[in-house]
Amino acid sequence: MHAISLGDDSAELGPLEPWQAGEFLAHVDRGREFIGRFNGLPDVVTDLESSRAFLQSYAQRAAADTGRIRGIRVDGGLVGAVVLRRLDLGQGIAEAGCWLEPAAVGRGLVTRSARVLIDWAVRERGIHRVEWWVCPENEPSIAVARRLGMSKDGVLRESYLYRGKRHDEEIWSVTAPEWIRGSTAG
Template sequence: MYAISLGDDGAELRPLEPWQAGELLAHVDRGREFIGQYNGLPDIITDLGSSRAFLRTYAEKAAADTGRICGIWTGGTLVGAVCLRTMDVEQGTAEAGCWLEPSAAGKGLVTRAVRALIDWAVQERGIHRVEWWVCAENEPSKAVARRLGMTRDGVLRESFLYRGKRHDEEIWSVLAPQWREAERAS
């Protein structure tokens, strides 16, 4: 399998596949409360079977060219993931997402990993618009969008019901021309 280096700290981005369901479950268990602040993943992945089913869904998306998931590893341990939750090559749109366990937060891993994923989507798959949907209260995730040069397109007021409470969602995006220009400038 291939790995993409995420920098001098040894962090890597690699495909996350169904055979790694045990590793994903252990990762979610380590960060269940932290991840669950804004992400429903801990409510979905509760045991080995649900972890395998989740990864199988992404394997099917990869086979259909409608999504991808990659894990973030540091020191050989899975500490987070980035994904293209949706990807419509014909329309040229995708929605990126992410999560980390607490031990990996604040190190720039998500920014570096999402940058690699967006670059692949734009350069290899011809995606024109990559969206980033985020709970309006999730400041770290909005900071990632800013660091990636995304534009805040708007707010969907009380559009997301999560654990019994309605939340505003912000939609951020980057377009392929501005992505390519920023990459050339860096």
Template sequence: MYAISLGEDGAELRPLEPWRAEELLAHMERGRDFIGQYIALPDFVTDVESSRSYLQSYADKAAADTGRIYGIWTDGTLVGGVLFRTMDVGLGVAEAGCWLEPSAVGKGLVTRAARVIIDWAVEERGLHRVEWRVAAANEASKAVARRLGMTKDGVLRESYPHRGERHDVEVWSVLAPEWRSGKQPS
């Protein structure tokens, strides 16, 4: 098992694997309403079985090289995550995403975690484009896209049905040359 430090505050990024189903469920229970404002994850993770199934779907994606999921831990507690919802290595394109429970908001955790996985996708997997799709009303997630150096490509009008409403989705992206030119020297 490995963990990647996300900074001096002790936050860590780790793979979120099926054996962590109970931990994911407890995390969803703490943040269900907040997390579910813009994404359907809390609607899929409602008990231990559905939590395990959700994580297994990402284990299967990792095995097929079509997606990944990682948890963000602070002080030993799972507080959020980042993922590649889709990943097509042949095309060189992936869609990244994120979520956090309320206790973890405003600490830069998603930005730091997303930098780690985008850097991996560009530098190790050779992806050319990483997308960030976000509900148009989700200002916090759009701010992350900006901090990551992404460009707003456009709006998919009323393309995302969520909890009985259709939402506009903004598509943001960063290309490999932009990513590399925007990185800070170590």
């Protein structure tokens, strides 16, 4: 997947690879507190070595066809990413996720980026079900799930230990037939 326009001249979705570890670390540093409210990424990516290792893990997932990461860029600068944390072709299930720097919030970047990645997973890789796991307090992420046509499947109570506290996780999903119907409607 090469860089793809997100509908305006300045925003695009493109590859994010280990050689970009310095840029990725700078991006995480700019959004560390904001991203870390609901996402463990800032606890994992703390220096250049861990940044490279994180991107390398996604390069290995891509090579094994078990996951993907794509950077969201505005005016050429990295401001966020969308991921397929899990891509299980045998079961036909993927789990999508995202994050943004605070300066990039409110522009529809995550929704447009997730739409590209989910469409690729469903149409090109044959995924039947895409999941979106989210903390119930993360209202912007829940709004994205809704805009993507996902339905709330349920809540895993106190299932996620994050920074010493147990949190609930909501699971939202869309199936391939729902996705295709929704993307061809209107």
